[in-house]
Amino acid sequence: MIDQYDSMCFACGKKNPIGLKLEFKKESDCYCTVFVPREEHQGYPGLIHGGITAAILDEVCARSVFVEGIMAFTASLNIRYRKGIPIGKPVTFSSRVVKKRGRMHEIEARAVLEDGSVAAEASAKIMEALHQEVPIS
Numbered sequence: 001m002i003d004q005y006d007s008m009c010f011a012c013g014k015k016n017p018i019g020l021k022l023e024f025k026k027e028s029d030c031y032c033t034v035f036v037p038r039e040e041h042q043g044y045p046g047l048i049h050g051g052i053t054a055a056i057l058d059e060v061c062a063r064s065v066f067v068e069g070i071m072a073f074t075a076s077l078n079i080r081y082r083k084g085i086p087i088g089k090p091v092t093f094s095s096r097v098v099k100k101r102g103r104m105h106e107i108e109a110r111a112v113l114e115d116g117s118v119a120a121e122a123s124a125k126i127m128e129a130l131h132q133e134v135p136i137s
């Protein structure tokens, strides 16, 4: 069912022709995806556009709630860009839940380069929707 639901998502939709087609996996205490930026994701020459980084950080945060079968929206997203992310090299984006209070999930995420250095960090507030109509099992 999730495939049907997310087919046109810019970040993860398998049918979105201009999408990033990210695939995610859940590990013990985090949720992650690996992305290799291409030239069309560039801002300054040789470096990924910060908006693409933001989109992936947003996705890895919100989706970590969504995969639990909870319809939720990003209420806020704060990013610290520490290093430029080069085109053509794998970047690992991961998130973890820090706190949950009521409908609000506080999530932290990071983008890590091949050499293990942190290129970007994010903190997000992901709010459960009032009407939970998520067509996933």
Ligand SMILES: CCCCCCCCCC(=O)SCCNC(=O)CCNC(=O)[C@H](O)C(C)(C)COP(=O)(O)OP(=O)(O)OC[C@H]1O[C@@H](n2cnc3c(N)ncnc32)[C@H](O)[C@@H]1OP(=O)(O)O
Binding pocket: 005, 006, 007, 009, 012, 058, 059, 062, 063, 066, 072, 073, 074, 075, 076, 125, 127, 128, 129, 130
């Ligand atoms: C398809 C498969 C892929 C799935 C992954 C998709 C990933 C995509 C993730 C996204 O990018 S979602 C798109 C970007 N986000 C949005 O478009 C959300 C737009 N905003 C909203 O829909 C609503 O504002 C929102 C659902 C976030 C909250 O509205 P509600 O009506 O549910 O809550 P309300 O505004 O009444 O606030 C409830 C409480 O939370 C508090 N609150 C709301 N936003 C807050 C915030 N940002 N920070 C702190 N507190 C906040 C608010 O003050 C209040 O506190 P109290 O209960 O104490 O009064």
